[in-house]
Amino acid sequence: AATDDLSHFLKTVTSAQGSFEQKVFTRDGENKEAAGSGDFAFLRPGKFKWHYNAPFEELIVTDGKTLWLYDTELAQVTQKALSGAIPASPASLLFGAQDFRQDFQVENLASDDGLQWLKATPKDDSNAFSEVRIGFKNGIPQKMSLWDNFGQETRLNFENFKTNVKFKASDFTFKVPKGVDVLKDNSAF
Amino acid sequence: CVSLSTPDLQQSWQGRFSISAESAQHRENHSGRFILTHSSAPLTILDLKTALGNTIARVTLSDTDVSLQTVGRPEYRADNVDNLLIQTLGFSVPVEGLQYWLEGSPIVGVSAQTTPQSKPYKEIRQNGWLIRYESYDAKGLPKRIRFEREASINSPALSILLLISDRHHDS
Numbered sequence: 580a581a582t583d584d585l586s587h588f589l590k591t592v593t594s595a596q597g598s599f600e601q602k603v604f605t606r607d608g609e610n611k612e613a614a615g616s617g618d619f620a621f622l623r624p625g626k627f628k629w630h631y632n633a634p635f636e637e638l639i640v641t642d643g644k645t646l647w648l649y650d651t652e653l654a655q656v657t658q659k660a661l662s663g664a665i666p667a668s669p670a671s672l673l674f675g676a677q678d679f680r681q682d683f684q685v686e687n688l689a690s691d692d693g694l695q696w697l698k699a700t701p702k703d704d705s706n707a708f709s710e711v712r713i714g715f716k717n718g719i720p721q722k723m724s725l726w727d728n729f730g731q732e733t734r735l736n737f738e739n740f741k742t743n744v745k746f747k748a749s750d751f752t753f754k755v756p757k758g759v760d761v762l763k764d765n766s767a768f
Numbered sequence: 769c770v771s772l773s774t775p776d777l778q779q780s781w782q783g784r785f786s787i788s789a790e791s792a793q794h795r796e797n798h799s800g801r802f803i804l805t806h807s808s809a810p811l812t813i814l815d816l817k818t819a820l821g822n823t824i825a826r827v828t829l830s831d832t833d834v835s836l837q838t839v840g841r842p843e844y845r846a847d848n849v850d851n852l853l854i855q856t857l858g859f860s861v862p863v864e865g866l867q868y869w870l871e872g873s874p875i876v877g878v879s880a881q882t883t884p885q886s887k888p889y890k891e892i893r894q895n896g897w898l899i900r901y902e903s904y905d906a907k908g909l910p911k912r913i914r915f916e917r918e919a920s921i922n923s924p925a926l927s928i929l930l931l932i933s934d935r936h937h938d939s
Contacts (some may be wrong), residue, residue, distance in 0.1 A: 764797045
């Protein structure tokens with residue numbers, strides 16, 4: 580079942596890389612401008628990279644201590660010290676250092692379109708998401724849906740998921756390019 | 769979950785923002801994405817989102833009042849959006865009349881100074897904000913806009929950079 584796939588994934592897949600496609604839906608249907616795609620990588624515990632190449636170039640990378648967000652068009656890096664919980668995001672839930680089952684109640688759902696699905700609901704209401712669903716195939720996440728508290732759903736498809744890839748720690752640090760200003764971000768989001 | 773039904777969408781703008789709020793004590797920076805929707809009701813809704821797209825705060829401005837919904841906290845209401853935002857988020861963003869500024873025009877019926885005299889403007893001074901149009905897109909609409917406001921007794925100095933990536937206007 581999906582909950583077993585999840586614990587297997589969190590325990591045994593210590594590193595991976597792949598690509599993702601993202602679609603965003605509100606109650607009025609798809610928000611086409613927010614659709615995006617990109618690539619990801621992670622190295623447990625706590626190091627991951629989430630790189631959008633569409634709708635615009637944006638790189639999120641963390642070595643587990645600091646999180647950098649580089650927006651090329653804004654020519655700006657936002658740097659955030661990771662003290663305690665990092666803001667919930669698809670990457671932090673699946674690849675983050677913390678086992679997200681501490682903050683979410685997880686239960687199996689019926690399998691659907693060839694995937695084993697689970698549903699996760701936050702244990703308290705200060706979470707960025709009101710519900711998360713993950714669909715597994717052969718123990719690897721293939722699809723993920725996240726609903727925020729304003730009725731918006733972010734839907735992710737993961738592709739060419741390669742597991743247990745050899746990474747160097749420096750693959751998850753960020754060198755600030757010349758001419759780009761760095762902002763220390765202490766926002767809650 | 770919030771059951772606010774989205775009004776008849778007349779106009780909407782999407783993009784990224786970064787905010788620096790600087791007071792004597794400290795400097796705060798926030799960045800993320802925004803969606804502004806404005807309908808003729810009049811109803812203006814500003815969604816502030818994380819870089820990954822989930823909404824963390826929604827400001828709703830009607831002609832009678834303004835409300836702020838954030839995650840995990842009760843809904844706040846006030847008559848003045850500025851105080852509301854500063855009390856809850858620690859910074860304020862221009863919401864009232866933002867739909868004019870995002871199109872490169874001063875708010876109608878409010879005194880303003882513009883540089884130069886005619887469009888496309890480089891700068892608009894209005895309602896205590898200095899709005900600098902750093903770039904325009906191929907259609908002559910603003911793309912990169914900086915909003916600056918000096919500190920006042922209950923508000924930090926604010927510098928906000930907006931990068932508009934999409935416009936949607938129901939004809």
